[in-house]
Amino acid sequence: MAASISGVFSESLQNAILQCKVLIVGAGGIGCEILKNLVMTGFNDIEIIDLDTIDVSNLNRQFLFHKQHVGKSKAAVAKETALTFNPDVKIVHYHDSITSSDYGLSFFKKFTLVMNALDNRAARNHVNRMCLAADVPLIESGTAGYEGQVELIKKGLSQCYECTPKAAQKTFPGCTIRNTPSEPIHCIVWAKHLFNQLFGEDDPDQDVSPDTADPEAADTAAEGALQNESNDKGNVDRVSTRGWAENCDYDAEKLFTKLFHDDIKYLLSMDNLWKKRRPPTPLDWSYLPDGVAGCSKDTMESGLKDQQQWSIAKCGSVFKEAVANLSKALKTCQETSPGDHLVWDKDDQNAMDFVAACANIRAHIFGIPQKTRFDIKSMAGNIIPAIATTNAIIAGVVVLHAFRILEHNLKACRSVYLRLKMNHRNQLLVPEKFVNPPNPKCYVCAPTPQAVLAADTTKMTIKELDETVLKARLNMIAPDVMIDGKGIVVISSEEGETEGNNEKTLEQVGIRDGTVLKVDDFHQNYSLTVTVLQREQPSVKDESPDFLIVADDEDLKPKEDITISEKPSTSNGKVEKVEDDDDIDIVETEISPSTSEADVPKKRKTESPTNNTINKKRKVETNNQHDDDVCIIEDDREVEKVALSVLPAIEEKILTPRKYKSLPDDDCSIVYDGNEDQSTASSPKRSKQLAK
Ligand SMILES: Nc1ncnc2c1ncn2[C@@H]1O[C@H](COP(=O)(O)OP(=O)(O)OP(=O)(O)O)[C@@H](O)[C@H]1O
Numbered sequence: 001m002a003a004s005i006s007g008v009f010s011e012s013l014q015n016a017i018l019q020c021k022v023l024i025v026g027a028g029g030i031g032c033e034i035l036k037n038l039v040m041t042g043f044n045d046i047e048i049i050d051l052d053t054i055d056v057s058n059l060n061r062q063f064l065f066h067k068q069h070v071g072k073s074k075a076a077v078a079k080e081t082a083l084t085f086n087p088d089v090k091i092v093h094y095h096d097s098i099t100s101s102d103y104g105l106s107f108f109k110k111f112t113l114v115m116n117a118l119d120n121r122a123a124r125n126h127v128n129r130m131c132l133a134a135d136v137p138l139i140e141s142g143t144a145g146y147e148g149q150v151e152l153i154k155k156g157l158s159q160c161y162e163c164t165p166k167a168a169q170k171t172f173p174g175c176t177i178r179n180t181p182s183e184p185i186h187c188i189v190w191a192k193h194l195f196n197q198l199f200g201e202d203d204p205d206q207d208v209s210p211d212t213a214d215p216e217a218a219d220t221a222a223e224g225a226l227q228n229e230s231n232d233k234g235n236v237d238r239v240s241t242r243g244w245a246e247n248c249d250y251d252a253e254k255l256f257t258k259l260f261h262d263d264i265k266y267l268l269s270m271d272n273l274w275k276k277r278r279p280p281t282p283l284d285w286s287y288l289p290d291g292v293a294g295c296s297k298d299t300m301e302s303g304l305k306d307q308q309q310w311s312i313a314k315c316g317s318v319f320k321e322a323v324a325n326l327s328k329a330l331k332t333c334q335e336t337s338p339g340d341h342l343v344w345d346k347d348d349q350n351a352m353d354f355v356a357a358c359a360n361i362r363a364h365i366f367g368i369p370q371k372t373r374f375d376i377k378s379m380a381g382n383i384i385p386a387i388a389t390t391n392a393i394i395a396g397v398v399v400l401h402a403f404r405i406l407e408h409n410l411k412a413c414r415s416v417y418l419r420l421k422m423n424h425r426n427q428l429l430v431p432e433k434f435v436n437p438p439n440p441k442c443y444v445c446a447p448t449p450q451a452v453l454a455a456d457t458t459k460m461t462i463k464e465l466d467e468t469v470l471k472a473r474l475n476m477i478a479p480d481v482m483i484d485g486k487g488i489v490v491i492s493s494e495e496g497e498t499e500g501n502n503e504k505t506l507e508q509v510g511i512r513d514g515t516v517l518k519v520d521d522f523h524q525n526y527s528l529t530v531t532v533l534q535r536e537q538p539s540v541k542d543e544s545p546d547f548l549i550v551a552d553d554e555d556l557k558p559k560e561d562i563t564i565s566e567k568p569s570t571s572n573g574k575v576e577k578v579e580d581d582d583d584i585d586i587v588e589t590e591i592s593p594s595t596s597e598a599d600v601p602k603k604r605k606t607e608s609p610t611n612n613t614i615n616k617k618r619k620v621e622t623n624n625q626h627d628d629d630v631c632i633i634e635d636d637r638e639v640e641k642v643a644l645s646v647l648p649a650i651e652e653k654i655l656t657p658r659k660y661k662s663l664p665d666d667d668c669s670i671v672y673d674g675n676e677d678q679s680t681a682s683s684p685k686r687s688k689q690l691a692k
């Protein structure tokens with residue numbers, strides 16, 4: 001096959017293609033296309049890894065897979081089909097997660113280059129860190145609908161995947177979900193929480209009952225009556241929703257009456273909430289309306305079944321049937337393993353019916369437009385359609401980047417964005433002006449990565465530090481934490497060593513204001529110095545985050561107005577600096593490649609790590625953490641925040657004057673130290689330090 005590219009590629013590129021060894025991470029939409037491209041252009045030493053098996057829904061675009069392959073390993077079948085195009089290629093496949101400790105530094109060092117074709121942030125973060133540690137070029141790619149992007153990640157030369165903060169998960173205040181929904185999505189989130197309360201994993205942060213701690217409801221007339229029943233978290237301490245449902249044997253009418261009548265009446269008694277809002281209308285199970293506001297019977301029943309508008313009466317019958325089926329399924333699964341629960345899945349008919357019916361009933365109660373089951377599925381499942389053509393275009397650009405890398409022309413590997421519409425230069429594929437230099441304050445690829453944690457050391461427990469800060473916020477997999485200067489290990493990634501600390505507060509183990517922590521994740525060959533700052537925990541009624549990750553205490557003070565250019569939305573959490581943009585220019589900073597080489601012995605773990613989910617206290621997540629192919633920053637302020645942290649080199653004189661407003665509090669945010677000298681980018685290698 002390589003012969004067929006003679007005359008197209010230079011001889012040196014042909015040789016480089018023949019000699020290189022490539023890793024493809026992910027054999028989904030983009031991965032299949034990349035594999036086909038590589039095999040067809042003469043690459044003959046390829047490894048591919050994917051943890052998943054083939055699903056029917058993959059077949060429309062993952063063309064290496066066919067009906068008979070459903071249920072089989074994606075990596076194995078991708079290899080098998082690709083070999084039919086060119087049987088001489090050496091392809092090794094792994095049916096496994098790339099985050100497994102089996103794929104350590106020496107595994108990554110084998111490759112000339114790595115290509116990511118993933119669909120989630122956790123895996124991308126991990127491969128990013130591994131490729132930085134192994135100093136192997138990584139081509140990162142992603143698509144979302146008609147949009148896509150490709151970027152090179154090369155240590156010392158370009159930004160890494162974590163150089164810029166990613167768009168925050170869209171969250172809604174708990175009281176909006178529980179008390180005052182105003183959009184369909186609020187009702188959908190509430191319905192998904194209700195599913196978990198009744199059939200799924202019980203999560204106190206997903207309470208669906210009226211929130212009496214809602215600051216807006218304060219001084220309400222009915223307060224006395226309500227507060228007698230409520231605890232300090234605003235949850236009404238009656239029987240739990242699950243317990244109540246079990247007691248009434250999941251009787252649909254009783255459940256409906258509690259959720260859509262009694263609880264609504266309860267909400268109505270919180271007068272303050274309805275002074276400026278339309279009050280909700282409790283529903284009576286025996287008199288459910290059989291029309292939909294603004295819809296004739298014909299419109300309700302036209303179109304595909306999934307796209308029909310349900311009346312509230314129909315929602316009631318769907319609710320009844322779904323509750324019966326789900327409670328039966330729950331009983332069955334608990335018979336085999338007591339304490340087990342159901343997991344919400346958009347593709348499970350009963351689970352989806354339940355959420356669609358409940359969301360629409362609640363929407364009706366609050367005067368919010370109803371949605372079809374189809375729309376609710378797409379919102380609840382956070383579905384962005386995957387488009388085969390987008391994947392194919394992006395995979396093509398990935399392989400073009402690979403050619404540039406093999407030609408040692410890395411500076412030509414500028415990030416490329418595939419756009420929905422042509423720009424004024426008739427470009428659909430828009431390249432950046434140059435390879436984005438690394439952010440010298442990046443907490444991952446800076447020579448000595450540093451961060452400051454502002455938290456209440458008297459309240460935050462070691463377990464929270466481990467799970468919420470280090471794993472969920474800083475994307476570590478198996479961190480070890482040592483108090484610098486004292487040599488005390490407070491968190492060990494080895495089982496059985498520091499579990500006794502879990503429930504202790506930071507203060508109780510000797511972490512106070514000013515304490516410096518040395519954090520190492522040997523699994524990722526990653527070290528970080530974290531300085532702790534005491535910050536009082538916000539009160540329950542305060543919406544601000546429990547902790548912040550910042551660079552220094554200056555960052556905790558309110559920001560002054562800063563002039564910043566107005567920029568369009570971005571991909572992958574970055575400010576887009578594209579060629580067609582004439583009102584902004586970037587001053588390229590020459591950053592010498594770091595000499596750092598992570599050569600510390602790796603501590604091996606026996607089990608694949610799992611991803612931990614952030615335990616948000618007051619906010620409710622709507623986005624699926626896993627869908628993270630292209631991050632579009634929708635909020636202008638978020639763009640400004642990114643711009644502030646990543647564009648230190650923008651010359652002030654060329655910026656369009658604009659006021660910089662103070663940012664809303666995120667649950668946690670990374671702010672880089674504005675005082676840190678950029679020259680640190682070329683300072684000596686970051687030191688790896690054993691935490692014990
Ligand atoms: N940690 C991981 N290790 C290896 N492969 C992974 C890992 N995480 C995700 N993947 C794989 O990356 C691929 C991404 O492909 P794609 O975005 O097309 O998703 P998909 O799961 O095939 O499609 P959809 O999400 O639409 O059903 C998937 O095949 C997925 O299994």
Ligand SMILES: [Zn+2]
Pocket residue numbers: 159160161162163164438439442443444445446
């Ligand atoms: Zn970085």
